[in-house]
Amino acid sequence: MIEFIFGLIGGTALLMYGVDMMGDGLERASGKLMKKILSVLTGNIWSAFFVGIATTVLVQSSTAITVLTVGFVNSGLMNLSQAIGIIYGANIGTTVTAQLMAFSFKFKLTEIALPVLGLGFAISYFAKKDVIKNIGSAIMGFGIMFLGLKILNSGVPFIQESESIRLFFQDYASITIIGIILGAVATALVHSSSATVGLVLMLGQAGVITLPGAIAIMLGDNIGTCITAQLASATGNINARRTAWAHTLYNIIGVAICAILIGPFINLIEFFTQIMYGSSEIGLQIANSHTVFNVVSALVFLPFHKVYVTFLEKIIVDKNEDTFEHLDKNLLTSPVAAFQATLQETLRALDIVKHMIDKSLTALYENSMKCLDEINKDEDILNKIQIDITSFVVDISKQGLTNQYSAMIPAFINSINNIERVGDRTIEYLKNISTKVDKQLPFSELSQKEIDVYKNILTTMISITIDSIENRDYSKVDEMKRLEDQADSFYNALLDNHIKRLENDICNVESGAIFVDLIGHMERMADHLYKVYMTLVDENLLSHL
Known part of the structure; x- marks a missing residue:
């Protein structure tokens, strides 16, 4: 028995x-x-x-x-x-x-x-x-x-x-x-x-x-x-x-x-x-x-x-029909599914950053405090996404991965960190924008046009990254490098233009300090976005997802 x-x-x-x-x-x-x-x-x-x-x-x-x-x-x-x-x-x-x-x-x-x-x-x-x-x-x-x-x-x-x-x-x-x-x-x-x-x-x-x-x-x-x-x-x-x-x-x-x-x-x-x-x-x-x-x-x-x-x-009904837990622990049983969810959440973070950049400049041009509040809420969401992705990826790493999936761990952690730094820089220059809104400081039309060009560089870099990931398009490396170089050279050109405006009394000194701070952050944001692209838009990574 x-x-x-x-x-x-x-x-x-x-x-x-x-x-x-x-x-x-x-x-x-x-x-x-x-x-x-x-x-x-x-x-x-x-x-x-x-x-x-x-x-x-x-x-x-x-x-x-x-x-x-x-x-x-x-x-x-x-x-x-x-x-x-x-x-x-x-x-x-x-x-x-x-x-x-x-x-x-x-x-x-x-x-x-x-x-x-x-x-x-x-x-x-x-x-x-x-x-x-x-x-x-x-x-x-x-x-x-x-x-x-x-x-x-x-x-x-x-x-x-x-x-x-x-x-x-x-x-x-x-x-x-x-x-x-x-x-x-x-x-x-x-x-x-x-x-x-x-x-x-x-x-x-x-x-x-x-x-x-x-x-x-x-x-x-x-x-x-x-x-x-x-x-x-x-x-x-x-x-x-x-x-x-x-x-x-x-x-x-x-x-x-x-x-x-x-x-x-x-x-x-x-x-x-x-x-x-x-x-x-x-x-x-x-x-x-x-x-x-x-x-x-x-x-x-x-x-x-x-x-x-x-x-x-x-x-089966519920008031909160549209809520999602984007990084569900049930997905950990399959590395492919878990990393696919991580990739989708990373794309969501990029969308949020793009929204923050757009809203911050709307606040700058329109002196809107409402936009500033929205951006701060976006930053809170972005911080949570960074923590969630990092924690989720660490959990994936404990599942026993093949070499091809193990390489994705640092890729996703580095990418979300760079995206979060873009958000942080937006919040940093937001302090000066808030000062401009409070004091109703003037901004010359030429300054706004120059900042718009910079904004277009950043949002284009984000759009190219998202499109390249979604369509598995690896052909935009040269274009991204050109945009990143353009952001570097554009910073020096705008700085020269700004000094000339100050000399000619076209620009307010206090507004000018905000302008210089803003373009400095935008130049470094382009560096972070380029790193995100080069890390994620990699055939060795995306071909397994």
Whole structure:
């Protein structure tokens, strides 16, 4: 009995660890494929659906993809409709694990667990390229998963001989509603549908559970897997919570329909397995029930997708509909997603700086105190963004990154620091502008025109940087260098012009001091913006995002 319990615990632990390791290795080996989850940001429901399937097959965890999707929605990187499409696909993609486990029992693949584990270790240990190392890790994950299944399978004789275990599953699990509750509770506790499926396959192999009982537990497994997304969305915005509830209600509705039609569904699974494999092997039937259920659920919901989205928007409401947590911690599970969110937040910081420059000069020309208040609020937001990005990037660095992603850590920290310095310089010259507003000091028309030229240099540099990042355009290096050089030379020219105006009594002395301070800050702001461009508009960085 003790040996069986230890084997059950250890085998389940190895199974869960193996699936996670396999998914992590595959994800890191195919980082660019994970980018596809971001490509649906402007896509339709069908592209989101297929991306959900592909990425979940890659990661081998619908829970991970669903939590990641909640993070995207909470960050404002994805809308509710796209997120739900990914969830439809993720539920199908995760059934690949069940198929692998069923085949491992059917064709005795568990017997090659140790050789596969050894092969994966050798590849991971001796390979020099990160991609090959990650493939080795994924193969090790396969081996560990098979080893966990082998240990679980070793408990079959004990289960077959145990009258109490056999009677429990015959008396209770075969009752559909009880089986559903068992599956939901078990999956919610271990946060892994793969573990529940593995245990059900073991029970099926032992002959202590019938197909109706196994299907009931599998249906509950689909409900239990929703708990993680609910927890992830608890502190999120309204659309993050809608996404989690979309996942939960989708599975509950599908399970309810299937439970009502359990008889025809069992007949369908038996027929499908016989046609596909020419077999009535219960392990294959269990795996197929998992796949068929999720495929049919998706096909039922897809035609009514817009109605479902509207329904969720009606029943889950909040006053603060448009608030976003741009750097959601749920994104940390995927470096690509986390850095993509960081990049978007960096672009937001650039937009804020551009707004601060525009508003500061409006305050200068129009003597507007209202503009000054707006700029100070923008500076507070910018300071928070700097702190948030730095903290978030440090959290990303703790995830175990490949070399290509590790290089992004200093790039983003340096960039946001330079952007924040542009904001700081705006605040510094704002003090003098405030003095001008208070004293209603005059500014010559020629001085204003010269400052406008400087402002255009700065805002053009910001626009080029944003456009280059969004369009992955690396051709503006020379133009940025020309603008930065122009800012340097323009400073000296404006200083000479200013001295001449003072000599000719065209310019007020106190206004002149403000002018000199302003162009000095603007010249240094151009230096910071050039550094931001040269750091971020780098093909080696952007090609991985």
